Amino acid sequence: MLQDWRTLHVDQEFVGHTPVLPQQVARLISVSSGETVVDTTVGLGGHSSLFATALGNDGRLIALDVDPANLAEAERRLAGQPCRIQLIQSNFACLRDVLADLGVDRVDVVFADLGVSSTQLDESDRGFSFLRDGPLDMRMDPSLETSAADLVNRMKEKELGDLIYRNSQERASRRIARLICLRRKEGRITTTDRLARIVAEALGVSPESRRHKIHPATRTFQALRIAVNDEIGALGKLLDTVPDLLSLGGRFGVISFHSIEDRPVKLAFRKGASEGKYEILTKKPVAAEEDERLANPRSRSAKLRVVRRLPDAR
């Protein structure tokens, strides 16, 4: 389910950076003191703080993020935790190499809370939000070469339509791509506001209209963000790598926010289970309870899946 955009501003500012599904993560990932935990998406350190507290003096937390600004904030928030903490700027697609560089063979927990953080959405100059005008950027890792503006101004109409459909299931993808290609002839599309207006026009909806639960540009922005950051490609690499990195009994948990990212997680966990590598701890994905859904709108579309590593069959 996509988030009701009419509540987005107020609630996100109010909530700040509350980690989603904190109790469910703590119960199912169940970190013990002395373990080694990898948080592959440390963000603002919400889930990592929970892990670090449970790890105690002898545990080790390895925390990754592609976004150097979030890593710096996480470092500040995790200061004073008793366990050993290593914060590393890296894409989780490279987890195997990161652990090899650290001389770590096996870990007890791998965790990923996918997508963007509230800070990334809130800062207009990062260009993720159709609610705040800013440069059409959307790079979580600022060193990436291609921004969302590059995609919408360079891609052929058919490729752009396919990309929007593939990454968001937007039914009007062809219409949107056609109008983007028409409007960019009048001048390069460089801002979130201009793109949001073009998408709304393609859908025949006023961008100011509050009649619709979902902002008309929600799906197109999601599709571009996924493409800019190669989110599904990186997730696929993570899902492929983790079975070899988990110790016996190790847990792997993923929180996803839409079906485009939940599906590969579900399929990889089922495949691991059919190969005897994983025990699935969440027969159905775990969702937020009513009180969390009310307090933190971001939790409304969150789905947590967790598996436990079994011994390899002989």
Ligand SMILES: C[S@@+](CC[C@H](N)C(=O)[O-])C[C@H]1O[C@@H](n2cnc3c(N)ncnc32)[C@H](O)[C@@H]1O
């Ligand atoms: C939803 S936030 C995580 C929030 C965090 N769990 C917390 O409680 O504060 C997702 C974070 O993952 C990062 N990220 C997204 N894709 C990534 C990837 N492929 N590799 C590493 N970090 C990634 C984003 O930059 C963002 O900071």
